Amino acid sequence: MKHHHRNPRARGGRKRQPSRRDPLIGFEADVTIEQIGARGDGIAHVMSPDGKPVLIYVDCVLPGDEVRVGLRQKRGDGYGAEVINVIARSKGYNEPRCAHFKECGGCSLQHMNDDDYRAWKRDKALVALQRAGIERQDAEELVEDVEVSAAASRRRAGFSVHVGVTGVFVGFHGRFSHTVLNVPDCAVLRPELMAFREAFRTFLTACPAGQARDIKEVFVTLTDTGLDVLVHASKDPDLDMRQDLAEFAADQNIARLSWKTGELPDEPLAARHTPVVRFENVDVPIAPGGFLQATREGEQSLTQAIKDALVEIAPRHVADLFCGVGSFTFPLALSGKRRPVTAVESDPRAVELLQYAVGQSASPIRVIRRDLFRQPLSGDELADFDLVVFDPPRAGALAQCEALAQDGPEWVLAVSCNPATFSRDMRVLRNSGYEIRKVVPVDQFLWSSHLELFAVLQRAKVS
Known part of the structure; x- marks a missing residue:
């Protein structure tokens, strides 16, 4: 028999250790904002009472702003801080377009002027290429101007x-x-x-x-x-x-x-x-809550980038991977010269609806249901295509890129909604001999930190 009175953990009235309050919570200091971070917040450093530099993240500020802040919560490798008083604003400050800007969590950069905003978004694309192993100077040559969706356009x-x-x-x-x-x-x-x-x-x-x-x-x-x-x-x-x-x-x-x-x-x-949504004049039904590009303008920018690439590549057989309900599938099949497209998607409802639209329109498209995360196209399956297009979720297309690295065709078009996984996937392809020819940044989430990237890649020919 167990004697619970001998177990100190079982004794009633055991004293609890008092919680240790972080001494920096509530600490106030005057700072100058150094830069805008990846999430759209300002980054600065303050000196703690013991003389150590502390990284802080501040909302609704711009580089050069002088503000008094109070540290409010631990956040990653630093602290989230709240503006208590604005001492001086930088020249790039604009009055926010929305009355809810400071309270609402939807936008983070309404207070940035348009030129600085576009430059910041383009810089995110440059950083993504640098993380893929491309020198900054070379990245500058590859990245085009940002295609920005207008206000009041998200659908x-x-x-x-x-x-x-x-x-x-x-x-x-x-x-x-x-x-x-x-x-x-x-x-x-x-x-x-x-x-x-x-x-x-x-x-x-x-x-x-x-x-x-x-x-x-x-x-x-x-x-x-x-x-x-x-x-x-x-x-x-x-x-x-x-x-x-x-x-x-x-x-x-x-x-x-x-x-x-x-x-x-x-x-x-x-x-x-x-x-329904229309792609190349084909009506495609969507499922409740089904995925669409966030804005029509953004969708058109990405589609036009694909059409421009088709003129140069002139493919005969195309694979459209992570195709959804076909926002790129129909332009690939029907833009200019009709060409056969194999569309691959894991969502059963999207596959069913896409198959219905293909049948109604008699488009040269074959639709396959397949989980490309677990079962990427590889080997002989890729040999049938001279162009592969992929547009994965935020997790990226690592498994598929590893397969493309081994057996991919000469041309690949990549669409990504996450610069971090874009960098990883591009590094995999570049290490196997692909070269990035062009990158188009597309901003469908106005005044936020999100950015989509379109890239054209060509496998270097072995001499």
Whole structure:
């Protein structure tokens, strides 16, 4: 038998050690901002009371700003700091375009003037190439000007929902916060999405509080046939909520409104029109919450970069990997001279919808469902293609790039939404003999730290 009174861990009333409070939390100092970091925040150093330099990250500032800050929380290898007082602003400072800029966590660089902003985004592309092993001077020759989407152009958004004693909130989280903010005048989203946000907030205000509290997020996409809405909730809707949402969809002329409970499949509650997007005049249906490029302008910039490359490469057989619902597949197949394209995607719903659109349009496209992370195209499978295009998620395409390094064709077109994994994948390809010919930076997430990159690569011929 165990004698618990002999176990000091089992004794009641055991004294707890007092928590050690970080002495730097709350520390204040005057600093000059040195640079903008990768996340869009200002970077500076302060001298701690014991004389050691401390790295700090400060929101809503620019290089050259002189500010008094207070350290608020540990953050990575430094501390997050809050501006207490602005001593002097740099010449590059612009008044933010949005009244919610300082509170909302959606944008980080609205206060930067347009020229400096474009230069900062282009510099992210240069740094990505340097990390891939290319000298800065050579990178300058490769990287073109940044293609920046306009304000009020983003066509998809996820709104967080909070229903509490203080009211109904449909919007975005505050900066480094779980608090949901109502944002009636967002400067980034399409007006149709903002009109929906206000209408949905009004709708939830009129709903029974218990039902409204079940809703956690709502994802909205502006398609070519109207809004596609996907509600994420913790419980299934009752009969009254189903009817109310169907009426709401009709009142707001929503193409489709679906409900998703937890990890269960989504269920359409109102399907008035099929949400479709058009690629090369081909209508492609999308699934609720399905992926699209964030802005039409960004999609057009990437598509045009691909079309420009096709003129030079003149491929006969193309593989489009991580193809989604075909935003690049149809331009590859139908732009200029028609050419056969093999489109590969792992998402079963995207594959099904793409196959349907291919059948309806009689396009020269073969669609394959395959997980390219676990089973990349390799060996003889790649021998059929003289051009491979890939556009992976943020995790990049490491396994596929390793296969391309061994057996890839002469030409590769790479699209990436993550400069970090882009650098890694480009290094793999360059180490195998590919040379980067051109890089086009595309900014679809205005005033944020995100950046997409398009690259043309050619395998060096062995003499």
